[in-house]
Amino acid sequence: MHQRFDELGIPNELTRTTDETLGPSDRPQRAQSFYGNGSDVILLSNHINAGGGDGAEIIYSLRNSDKLANMIANEFLKSGQNVRKYYQRRLPSDPSKDYYYILRDTPNNESLIIEYGFADSKGDDPELLKNNWQSLAESVVRAVSSYVGVPYVGGDSGEEVYIVKSGDTLWKIAKMFGITVDDLKKKNNLSSNSLSIGQVLLIPKETLDDGNYYTVLSGDSLYAIARKFGTTVDELKRLNNLTSNLLTIGMRLKVGENKVVDEATYVVQAGDSLYAIARKFGITVDELKRENNLVSNLLSIGQVLKIPNPDNVTIYTVKSGDNLYAIAREFGTTVDELKRVNNLTSNLLSIGQKLMIP
Numbered sequence: 001m002h003q004r005f006d007e008l009g010i011p012n013e014l015t016r017t018t019d020e021t022l023g024p025s026d027r028p029q030r031a032q033s034f035y036g037n038g039s040d041v042i043l044l045s046n047h048i049n050a051g052g053g054d055g056a057e058i059i060y061s062l063r064n065s066d067k068l069a070n071m072i073a074n075e076f077l078k079s080g081q082n083v084r085k086y087y088q089r090r091l092p093s094d095p096s097k098d099y100y101y102i103l104r105d106t107p108n109n110e111s112l113i114i115e116y117g118f119a120d121s122k123g124d125d126p127e128l129l130k131n132n133w134q135s136l137a138e139s140v141v142r143a144v145s146s147y148v149g150v151p152y153v154g155g156d157s158g159e160e161v162y163i164v165k166s167g168d169t170l171w172k173i174a175k176m177f178g179i180t181v182d183d184l185k186k187k188n189n190l191s192s193n194s195l196s197i198g199q200v201l202l203i204p205k206e207t208l209d210d211g212n213y214y215t216v217l218s219g220d221s222l223y224a225i226a227r228k229f230g231t232t233v234d235e236l237k238r239l240n241n242l243t244s245n246l247l248t249i250g251m252r253l254k255v256g257e258n259k260v261v262d263e264a265t266y267v268v269q270a271g272d273s274l275y276a277i278a279r280k281f282g283i284t285v286d287e288l289k290r291e292n293n294l295v296s297n298l299l300s301i302g303q304v305l306k307i308p309n310p311d312n313v314t315i316y317t318v319k320s321g322d323n324l325y326a327i328a329r330e331f332g333t334t335v336d337e338l339k340r341v342n343n344l345t346s347n348l349l350s351i352g353q354k355l356m357i358p
Contacts, residue, residue, distance in 0.1 A: 001044075001046075001137045001140060001141055002014050004137070004138065004141045005141065005144075007323060007325055007326045008141070008145055008150055008151075008152070008323075008325065009150065009325055010144070010145065010148065010150055011035075013034040013035070015027065015030045015031050016030075024101050024105075025105075027101075027102060028101065028102060028105035028106045031043050031102075031106055031109075032106055032109065037106070037107055037108045037109060038108060038109070039108045039109070039110065041108075041109045041110065042068070042109070042110045042111075042112075042144065042147075042148075043102070043106050043109045043110065043111040043112070044112055044114060044140065044144075045102045045103075045111070045112065045113045045114065046114050046116070047113060047114065047115050047116070048115070048116055048117065048118075048119050048129060049115040049116075049117060049118045049119070050118060050119050050120050051118065051120070052118065052120055052121070052122070053084060053118045053121065054082065054084070054117070054118055054121040054122065054123035054124070054125050055081065055082040055083055055084040055117065055118070055121075055123075055125065056073070056076045056081050056082070056083045056084065056114070056115060056116055056117055056136075057083070057084050057085060057086065057087075057113075057114075057115040058072050058073055058083075058086035058087075058112055058113070058114055058115070059086070059087060059088065059089060059100060059103070059112065059113040059115075060086065060087075060088060060103075060110075060111075060112050061088070061098050061103040061104075061106075061110070061111045061112070062088055062090065062096075062097070062098050062103075063107075063108070064110050064111070066086060067147070068110065068112065068143065068144070068147050069086040069112060070086060071143040071146060071147055072086070072112070072114065072139065072140055072143040072144075073086045074143070074189070075139035075140065075142050075143045076136065076139050077189045078139065078187070078188055078189050078202055079132070079135045079136055079138070079139045080128070080132065080135070081116070081117065081125075081128055081132075081136060081139070082123075091104065100113060114140060116129060116133075116136050117129050117136075142200065146200060151347060152200055162176075162177070162200075162201045162203055164195045164196065164197055164199040164200075164201065165197065166197055168195055168197075169193070169195070170184055170185065170190075170193050170195065173201065176251055176252045177203050177252045179203070179204060181193070183204050184201065184203075184204070186204075187201075187202050187203070187204045188201050188202055214228075214229065214252070214253045214255045214350055214353070215251070215252050215253075215348070215350035215353075216247045216248065216251040216252075216253060217344070217345075217350075217353075219267035219268075219269060219302060219343060220247055220267070221245070221247065221267075221302055221304070222236055222237070222242075222245050222247065223304070224265065224267060224304040225253065225255065227265070227304065228265065228354065229255040231255060233245070236253060236255065239253075239254045239255070240253050240254055252350075265304050265305065265306055265307065265354075266281075266304070266305045266307055266343065267302060267303070267304055267305075267343060268299045268300065268301055268302060268303040268304075268305065269301065269343060270301055272299055272301075273297070273299070274288055274289065274294075274297050274299065277305065280340075280341065281307050281341075281356075283307070283308055285297070287308050288305065288307070288308070291305075291306050291307070291308045292305050292306055307356070314331065314356070314357040315354055315355070315356060315357070316331070316354070316355045316356075316357050317353070317354055317355075318349045318350065318351055318353040318354075318355060319351065322349055323347070323349065324338055324339070324344075324347050324349065327355065327357075331357045333357065333358055335347070337358055338355060338357070338358075341356050341357075341358055342355050342356055
């Protein structure tokens with residue numbers, strides 16, 4: 001979770017990074033030593049339960065609403081973990097106070113205890129805790145990122161997500177990813193076909209074919225995609241049952257085996273010139289014209305240009321779990337610079353996508 005919050009740009013600290021014993025008075029004090037006791041600080045106290053039950057539990061403090069606890073519970077359900085309850089518990093000797101000291105002694109913070117499952121459960125908790133712990137942790141990351149208003153990007157668990165836009169329907173999204181509406185509803189625990197703008201949908205993992213699919217971006221054309229994946233326009237149309245060359249942003253195309261060509265390409269946008277493009281990639285206009293067999297400086301919107309791969313440009317292939325923030329950090333650049341160089345209008349990435357690294 002610490003790593004995932006870092007990737008999403010959410011400030012966070014671990015109270016312990018070693019097998020260190022902290023007493024009941026030390027733990028709240030350590031927790032509040034990082035960001036203080038403001039109401040805008042979230043404290044997550046993570047535990048594995050015992051006592052023979054089955055399922056997750058979330059305990060939230062008396063001073064807070066149940067909103068975040070409810071969001072975490074819903075994300076657990078999406079990950080396949082049942083939820084016993086989310087609740088508050090009062091101190092018997094003083095019902096105005098929280099029962100648990102980690103909630104009681106962290107005043108003003110939004111403090112929660114998360115019990116991920118029962119180690120001694122007769123149900124499926126032990127199996128989930130052993131084999132699905134990343135997905136359970138990612139459930140909390142999704143809930144927190146949504147709660148604090150930070151765009152969520154899938155993590156190393158292999159989860160792919162889609163953020164609902166105006167005009168979207170379950171049928172349209174399912175078609176985009178080559179799945180059924182029932183698959184989509186089951187994965188997201190939906191009981192109706194209603195969607196809301198900004199809603200985060202999980203895409204079933206079994207439908208994602210490690211680079212055999214490509215998500216259409218602004219400026220894409222069938223010709224450019226076919227060239228990128230070493231195939232033909234006719235083959236793309238055959239694989240995807242397309243009757244025309246028209247594409248829509250966000251459409252998911254099957255591209256066959258992942259045969260991505262290791263070359264940098266750039267799709268010409270409105271206002272571009274050979275000089276501006278050459279300058280962007282640290283090359284000369286003559287090099288750009290020679291690489292693309294151009295006899296004039298005229299360009300057309302949507303035209304695909306090959307970029308000679310100079311020493312100062314690295315080509316990176318997007319893998320499952322990647323996001324722009326993590327890639328930028330790995331290569332010592334910024335998200336804005338990555339988006340500028342690659343002409344990206346959003347933070348969404350697709351597996352197999354080629355990014356140019358300045």
